[in-house]
Amino acid sequence: MRPAIRAARPEDLPELVALDEVCFGPTAWSEGAWADEFDRLTEDRVVLVADEGALVGYVVLLVPPVVEDVVEVLRVAVTPAERRTGIGGQLMTTALDRCAGRTVLLEVAAGNESAIALYRAFGFEEISRRRGYYGGSEDAVIMRWRNDE
Template structure:
């Protein structure tokens, strides 16, 4: 873990320009467009986070997450850390924030079957592999469906 841990804040529409840049940096072959990112802020049940580190007294954004809560099910849509900022805990912090969205009973996601870092992160956070969707992605890659049941306090 970094000695300068990421701190989360809720993303707003004012972050769309940075989020579009970050999408391009983190998903070079399948980045969401400006319109897709902006639409996330209109989505009922949408949850958006930005992870920042503080450097020289200034917040520097390093990662982001988009989720969607519907009827107790939190769908992890996109979660990413800028390439130069990985393995310092931001991804885990973002994922934990999505999991802790009030009202979440179950968390689920699809991830490319060849995305070893993301599958390692999800597994470490208690997600289990429940299905494979063959040729789910436009390049023919399979998707793994993973889920985590949230234990709510009695």
Template sequence: MTAQDDTAQVDVIALTPAFAAVAAALHQTGFDECWDENALCDLLAVPGAFGLLAFTPGLDQQGDGVLEDDIPLGFVLVQTVLDEAEINTIVVGPQARRRGVGQALMENVLLYLQKQGVNRLLLEVACDNEAAIALYRKLGFAEIGRRREYYRRKAGPRVDALVMERL
């Protein structure tokens, strides 16, 4: 997905350990304290955990039958326990932000959780991440709390996290 092409196809598939390197690279684009491949594999191995990866499929740009590589756009990791779930992390790469990738990931999470009988989803988001907060509100999340100085930033002060819930 490029800045010139806002209509590029977004596919969402299961995030497996085979994609851990891709996910780790994406995580570095969104967080000062990012997770490496091992940490992501460990999280995926926890009972009740699952992840989703969004990407644009490789295309035959030259018409010669040679497909370009798929372009990873973002991913989400979720932990479920009984009828509740929590977003462990969600990130959309800089080139794909504000193009519906986060919404596609979240809608797929919500659909999966609905099929599993999960009726409560929690997440934390930096209070200065206005785009993410707007998306979560659009999807029916409401603020239920705040964690003071939860997120560390390499440059600048710590930032509060809003705790949001969707029933």
């Protein structure tokens, strides 16, 4: 069964906090950080979830009102047991559908091969690197996607 991709609702908060913990462990966002994301949903955040009865993935976008043509992907993740089944791709497709005419930027750890492969599959290209950005040892790769339509 393919999950439905839908906008997050306030009642998703506890499940998202738990899923983020499973996906990111020590670098998961706190419940307070997630609550801030929800507070900003009408302001500059878009949170989409993959829902198949339980939540199995999510993507968080920053759509700043000040620089209106640039969107940032802040986080995308899929529960480990359901990776490589297309859910990350479904989330990215729905997210990028909302970004027509905009530039989309993201930052990813240079060693995160799955995420980089996912982003490349969607046409993201590396535009720069920040040396030693993650805890001093790992570079951050900045990637950009541009919709030509």
